[in-house]
Amino acid sequence: MGGPYPGPELGPKWIRAAGLIGKLEADGFEVWDLGDVENPPVGLSSAPELRGMDTMGVLTRGRVEHALQKGMFPVVIGGDHGTALGPIAASAAHHPTLGILWVDAHPDFNTLESSTTKNPHGMVLALAAGLGPRSALESLGRVPLVPPRRIAILGARSIDDAERTLLDQHEVRCSTTDEILRFGLVESADEAIRYLKAQGAEAIHLSIDLDILNPANWPGVSTPVDGGLSFDELVTLVAWTMDEANVVSIDVSELNPNRDRREQTTEAAVAVIQSAVAAL
Numbered sequence: 001m002g003g004p005y006p007g008p009e010l011g012p013k014w015i016r017a018a019g020l021i022g023k024l025e026a027d028g029f030e031v032w033d034l035g036d037v038e039n040p041p042v043g044l045s046s047a048p049e050l051r052g053m054d055t056m057g058v059l060t061r062g063r064v065e066h067a068l069q070k071g072m073f074p075v076v077i078g079g080d081h082g083t084a085l086g087p088i089a090a091s092a093a094h095h096p097t098l099g100i101l102w103v104d105a106h107p108d109f110n111t112l113e114s115s116t117t118k119n120p121h122g123m124v125l126a127l128a129a130g131l132g133p134r135s136a137l138e139s140l141g142r143v144p145l146v147p148p149r150r151i152a153i154l155g156a157r158s159i160d161d162a163e164r165t166l167l168d169q170h171e172v173r174c175s176t177t178d179e180i181l182r183f184g185l186v187e188s189a190d191e192a193i194r195y196l197k198a199q200g201a202e203a204i205h206l207s208i209d210l211d212i213l214n215p216a217n218w219p220g221v222s223t224p225v226d227g228g229l230s231f232d233e234l235v236t237l238v239a240w241t242m243d244e245a246n247v248v249s250i251d252v253s254e255l256n257p258n259r260d261r262r263e264q265t266t267e268a269a270v271a272v273i274q275s276a277v278a279a280l
């Protein structure tokens, strides 16, 4: 409900149908599928403009907390990028110095005031950083869930003007696709991880919006932006991050099967999750 089009709600179903669980089991992992978190009635939210995203975050947080308490590694599958709120809230409660590595074509750092589209999936990271309706923020946990200085965005290539101002005001580290091209993929990821560690982040939530991929080959997302990473680059980035940082939870979001071509983006999502888990 956080994005402009229907479709992302089908993501988990398609990823299951593509055999994710069997593949992880074949890789030697024990997998517990905790099932779908259903969209809550929007009326439950104290901030209706968020279209239930905050309530969804609270419901997801409960399951992720359960997983963390059991010593499992949470993999949360979207859904639009609002899916990230639950695992961030849970991991922040579990790890007081949590940092976020946000891999996305968009920073998702708008507020209800700054957003031109008013789509809540463009406000997720700002909410995590404590910008948004107070009641929604407080329902998710401490405010902010993660301070802005412990957030790094990687691979952004579509940044709104007002959003850029907010990022600068709150000193959020944001590196673009251009910087990755100029300085190298692993170098850019390495710098982001070093930065987060230098800011005291002892644990990292890795959030992957599939629109980081180039839509020319992986079109199954709701808000495609020209350019972006190849599948091999994304897998390299994820594997590097898993090796170099203490990643305690991940989310993979914004798969829109309605827009996919020959399930290429679905297959990419499955393989990205597999590569992340393989590095545990």
Ligand SMILES: [Mn+2]
Binding pocket: 081, 104, 105, 106, 108, 121, 209, 254
């Ligand atoms: Mn996003």
